[in-house]
Amino acid sequence: MSSYFDHAATTPMSKAAIDALNNQISQLGNASSLHTQGRSVRKAVEEARESIARIAGASPSEIVFTGSGTEANNLAIKGFYWKRLGEDSARNVIVISAFEHHAILDPVEWLEEHEGAHVIQVPVTRDGIVDLEALKDIVDHNRAKIAVIAIMHSNNEIGTIQPIKEVVEIAGDIPVHTDAVQSFGKVDFNFDQLSATSATLSAHKVGGPLGVAALILRRGIDVTPILHGGGQERDIRSGTLNAPAIVSFAAAAEDADLHRIQRYSELRAMRRYLIDSIRAVLPDIWVNGDVEPSLPGIANITFPGTESDGLLLLLDAEGIASSTGSACSAGVPRPSHVLLAMGLSERDARSSLRFSLGASNTRSEIDHVASVIESVVDRARAALARQ
Amino acid sequence: MKVIAAMSGGVDSAVAAARAVEAGHEVIGVHLALSSNPQKYRSGARGCCTIEDSHDARRAADVIGIPFYIWDMAEEFHEGVVENFLSEYAAGRTPNPCLRCNEKIKFAAVLDRARALGFDAVVTGHYAQMRETDLGRTMHRAEDPLKDQSYVLAVLNKTQLDGAIFPLGDTHKEEVRKEAKRRGLYVANKPDSHDICFVPSGNNASWLHDRLGTETGPIVDEDGTKLGEHQGAYTYTIGQRRGLNLTVPAEGGVPRYVLKIEPVTNTVVVGVKESLAVTGIVGEKAIWCGPAPESATQYRGFSQVRAHGSPLACTYSTDGESITVALDEPLFGLATGQGLVIYDGDRVVGSATISATL
Numbered sequence: 001m002s003s004y005f006d007h008a009a010t011t012p013m014s015k016a017a018i019d020a021l022n023n024q025i026s027q028l029g030n031a032s033s034l035h036t037q038g039r040s041v042r043k044a045v046e047e048a049r050e051s052i053a054r055i056a057g058a059s060p061s062e063i064v065f066t067g068s069g070t071e072a073n074n075l076a077i078k079g080f081y082w083k084r085l086g087e088d089s090a091r092n093v094i095v096i097s098a099f100e101h102h103a104i105l106d107p108v109e110w111l112e113e114h115e116g117a118h119v120i121q122v123p124v125t126r127d128g129i130v131d132l133e134a135l136k137d138i139v140d141h142n143r144a145k146i147a148v149i150a151i152m153h154s155n156n157e158i159g160t161i162q163p164i165k166e167v168v169e170i171a172g173d174i175p176v177h178t179d180a181v182q183s184f185g186k187v188d189f190n191f192d193q194l195s196a197t198s199a200t201l202s203a204h205k206v207g208g209p210l211g212v213a214a215l216i217l218r219r220g221i222d223v224t225p226i227l228h229g230g231g232q233e234r235d236i237r238s239g240t241l242n243a244p245a246i247v248s249f250a251a252a253a254e255d256a257d258l259h260r261i262q263r264y265s266e267l268r269a270m271r272r273y274l275i276d277s278i279r280a281v282l283p284d285i286w287v288n289g290d291v292e293p294s295l296p297g298i299a300n301i302t303f304p305g306t307e308s309d310g311l312l313l314l315l316d317a318e319g320i321a322s323s324t325g326s327a328c329s330a331g332v333p334r335p336s337h338v339l340l341a342m343g344l345s346e347r348d349a350r351s352s353l354r355f356s357l358g359a360s361n362t363r364s365e366i367d368h369v370a371s372v373i374e375s376v377v378d379r380a381r382a383a384l385a386r387q
Numbered sequence: 388m389k390v391i392a393a394m395s396g397g398v399d400s401a402v403a404a405a406r407a408v409e410a411g412h413e414v415i416g417v418h419l420a421l422s423s424n425p426q427k428y429r430s431g432a433r434g435c436c437t438i439e440d441s442h443d444a445r446r447a448a449d450v451i452g453i454p455f456y457i458w459d460m461a462e463e464f465h466e467g468v469v470e471n472f473l474s475e476y477a478a479g480r481t482p483n484p485c486l487r488c489n490e491k492i493k494f495a496a497v498l499d500r501a502r503a504l505g506f507d508a509v510v511t512g513h514y515a516q517m518r519e520t521d522l523g524r525t526m527h528r529a530e531d532p533l534k535d536q537s538y539v540l541a542v543l544n545k546t547q548l549d550g551a552i553f554p555l556g557d558t559h560k561e562e563v564r565k566e567a568k569r570r571g572l573y574v575a576n577k578p579d580s581h582d583i584c585f586v587p588s589g590n591n592a593s594w595l596h597d598r599l600g601t602e603t604g605p606i607v608d609e610d611g612t613k614l615g616e617h618q619g620a621y622t623y624t625i626g627q628r629r630g631l632n633l634t635v636p637a638e639g640g641v642p643r644y645v646l647k648i649e650p651v652t653n654t655v656v657v658g659v660k661e662s663l664a665v666t667g668i669v670g671e672k673a674i675w676c677g678p679a680p681e682s683a684t685q686y687r688g689f690s691q692v693r694a695h696g697s698p699l700a701c702t703y704s705t706d707g708e709s710i711t712v713a714l715d716e717p718l719f720g721l722a723t724g725q726g727l728v729i730y731d732g733d734r735v736v737g738s739a740t741i742s743a744t745l
Contacts, residue, residue, distance in 0.1 A: 383503035
């Protein structure tokens with residue numbers, strides 16, 4: 001039996017998205033060309049843009065397609081930093097939450113090392129919510145120097161949804177970028193209502209294809225481009241548009257949006273069933289970031305006295321896919337910076353595993369997890385005790 | 388059996404893992420991350436600590452069709468191997484880190500973890516043979532004399548060896564490369580790793596200088612007459628002849644060798660080759676790879692004191708804790724800290740760490 005509980009990493013493509021991809025991939029034409037074929041592909045891309053914009057609460061001209069969520073986050077962070085520093089050389093401060101995804105953390109770190117940025121991290125609470133009082137303090141003390149504030153819309157490891165509307169209010173006229181890769185299509189996400197300056201979406205997290213994503217960038221706001229070339233996407237992101245992937249992305253977003261409310265309640269119930277089933281055999285586990293509002297399908301569980309990479313190996317051998325958080329470039333498991341930021345000890349952070357559920361999961365898969373988890377945890381505990 | 392294949396990213400461990408699968412074992416590939424910062428110990432793709440090597444290991448596991456994970460052994464490696472290497476040099480001895488790595492990492496930390504997780508053994512690409520003999524399961528030299536690694540495995544006790552599988556012991560290296568090619572493993576032509584994996588460019592002296600500091604001290608002859616200066620006694624090894632930079636020429640141009648390293652006074656003693664002659668060796672912390680020899684009994688056998696050294700005919704005895712060897716012919720230049728390995732023919736009897744030479 002093979003049970004996939006890593007939908008936050010990537011999730012199966014929906015049938016609508018596969019059909020759209022297959023259909024578009026046989027269409028000839030470059031969306032930038034002026035002839036009939038080019039116009040035909042451009043039409044498909046623009047329809048997709050309108051569809052994604054509608055679902056995300058943005059206007060079509062605010063959607064900038066990119067090759068990945070990482071690229072969109074880099075474009076926002078570096079683009080705002082260079083743009084705003086260029087306008088005022090005192091603006092070299094970047095404010096981020098302490099538990100951003102590496103696609104935010106690493107470009108910020110790079111700007112700090114190479115481009116003179118000064119980074120201030122906003123602490124998060126034990127429940128996994130960004131500390132708004134601390135943010136207010138930071139903004140009050142540094143307002144004139146801040147180039148950009150980046151706070152994720154929902155955390156990819158624990159699922160908690162962040163108060164972006166309040167962040168935007170505190171920020172005032174400072175640009176706020178929000179990484180909404182995990183939220184889009186799963187929970188209520190409306191760019192206009194949040195009043196954020198930019199946001200990142202990614203196709204493959206909502207049942208679309210790999211290799212396409214989008215930066216939503218508020219009308220009238222410019223960032224310094226990273227890729228220069230043919231001037232596509234408002235001259236902000238050059239590169240031939242990946243029309244088949246973009247069309248498929250839109251089909252996936254439509255499908256996710258259509259079923260969103262129903263899937264949310266199903267996944268929330270399934271997640272609760274998973275947690276209860278594991279707790280029934282292992283009463284000493286705890287769930288990190290177990291608060292509302294949250295992404296429906298993420299359960300980040302600490303199994304005290306274990307090493308999570310041992311747990312992952314043994315579960316994998318039982319056909320159960322889970323995740324330990326991030327690894328370094330060579331693949332060495334690291335204690336999750338998200339859990340450390342929430343105040344967990346390194347020991348407990350190293351004993352935590354993320355299960356992320358999706359539409360394909362069934363109760364019998366969860367029963368399978370519950371039937372093997374005790375023996376898996378026993379062995380993982382023995383392995384740690386031997387060290 | 389359920390086994391863990393330790394995969395370095397090199398050709399030997401890849402073929403060993405593939406053979407373990409063919410032998411019917413349930414195999415999981417594991418690459419050991421020995422530095423928390425993969426570029427910290429060495430750059431380039433020659434060692435066992437690089438991102439490239441972990442990718443090579445992963446690709447080999449893909450081709451063989453086994454699950455693959457990376458285990459973080461950086462802390463254990465640093466404490467058990469790197470720090471031991473430094474403190475041994477600082478104490479005037481010449482350590483062999485590969486021995487320590489086998490003893491403390493591959494067949495201790497890894498094997499222990501594997502056993503706790505429900506595995507039976509660790510498979511490696513070492514060249515040595517385990518055989519069922521009248522004495523039980525015993526370790527023997529590899530078929531390929533040029534690749535034989537029984538010396539660096541002689542630090543493993545019976546319990547550790549019971550959890551060790553060496554699928555390459557009966558094969559010559561060139562055959563292993565051919566087999567890798569046949570199996571579609573692109574590491575087939577990857578160069579062998581030499582030197583010490585955590586020392587960049589193989590330059591021990593400058594690596595030690597960076598970590599132990601530079602302290603000028605005298606180079607003296609056996610009478611205590613000063614002949615020159617050095618930048619740190621630990622960068623010398625017993626029997627060394629080159630790189631002494633002596634300012635006082637030798638009488639009659641007779642070559643001079645390092646005879647002794649005195650860490651406390653930071654003194655290097657040099658002298659003629661005859662003064663290096665060793666006929667007796669004492670090793671402590673004896674480890675038996677099979678049945679232990681009886682105490683206070685004289686045995687005939689062979690001693691080996693370097694990884695690729697020759698076996699030296701000898702008589703040996705043990706009190707259980709230490710091993711005492713009387714060599715048939717004198718040996719010139721032997722550093723304390725090195726491993727003493729005792730063979731009975733091609734069978735590895737056991738090992739000890741050289742503590743004194745006579």
